[in-house]
Amino acid sequence: MKTILNILDKRSPRFIWRLVLVMVFSISAFSMVLGKVVFVEFFYIFPIVLASWYGSRKSGMILAVVSTVFLLLINTLHTEFEAITLLNYGLPCLINFFVLAILITNFRNVHRIESIAADFDNLTGINNSRGFYIELANELVRSSRYAHIFSLAYLDIDNFKFVNDSRGHAAGDELLIGVANCLKKSLRTTDTVARLGGDEFACLLPETRQEEAKAAFAKASNLLEKYMIHGKWPVSFSVGMVTFETMPSDIKEAMKIADELMYSVKNSDKNNISYKIWHGKV
Secondary structure, three states: OHHHHHHHHOOOHHHHHHHHHHHHHHHHHHHHHHOOOOOHHHHHHHHHHHHHHHOOHHHHHHHHHHHHHHHHHHHHHHOOOOHHHHHHHHHHHHHHHHHHHHHHHHHHHHHHHHHHHHOEOOOOOOEOHHHHHHHHHHHHHHHHHHOOOEEEEEEEEEOHHHHHHHHOHHHHHHHHHHHHHHHHHHOOOOOEEEEEEOOEEEEEEOOOOHHHHHHHHHHHHHHHHHHHHHHOOOOEEEEEEEEEOOOOOOHHHHHHHHHHHHHHHHOOOOOEEEEEEEOOOO
């Protein structure tokens, strides 16, 4: 079932619309040939749900009308048509199908909002660790398939605890938001910036060699430095930037390599950027 849903997720709205129409026609045809099946109305629920979930409220309601028309035609084939049938049978079916389409569409919208929120940090508005790991996993697949090179930066704010202790957590939150904004402004729209937790950030730069990564992060460093001076923030940054010319085995290995490089800076003089090209394990 999950596999089927994953396949439908990747299909176009036009494909979904054709699919649900085929379902409605098939249900109606079988019912007409075999005779009016008891509770045949139940089977129309499935195409209406699909149309509402993968399409829109409008498509779901249109299919509700189509389904009701077919139900009336089936009813007419097996019983004498009366005007009262429209009121006693057709209208309740249409109302129920409309309500179903509206409920499914509303639920889908809430689900999408929650799914998006689950991938983003509530404070800074950038990706959180979950969203970042998904982007990194996708990039590993793309880079392996097309033999691309990518760079990964791991950033830690030096002396962040001092800001929280001396100025309060509200000031610490302001600093985190400022750092996130600086990274977003200075990097490309195709790059992914994330707050992994606490005062740690990560940046994914697809199809970026070391020299390009250095140039990109030089811009980020300048913007961060200006922001620190303007806000009189008593902090600096320890950064590890790894360029993967050979693909790591998985995202855990990639993050570990960048994390260790960042901590090599953190444990020495801090306030610096260390660059490394990864060619794989020796």
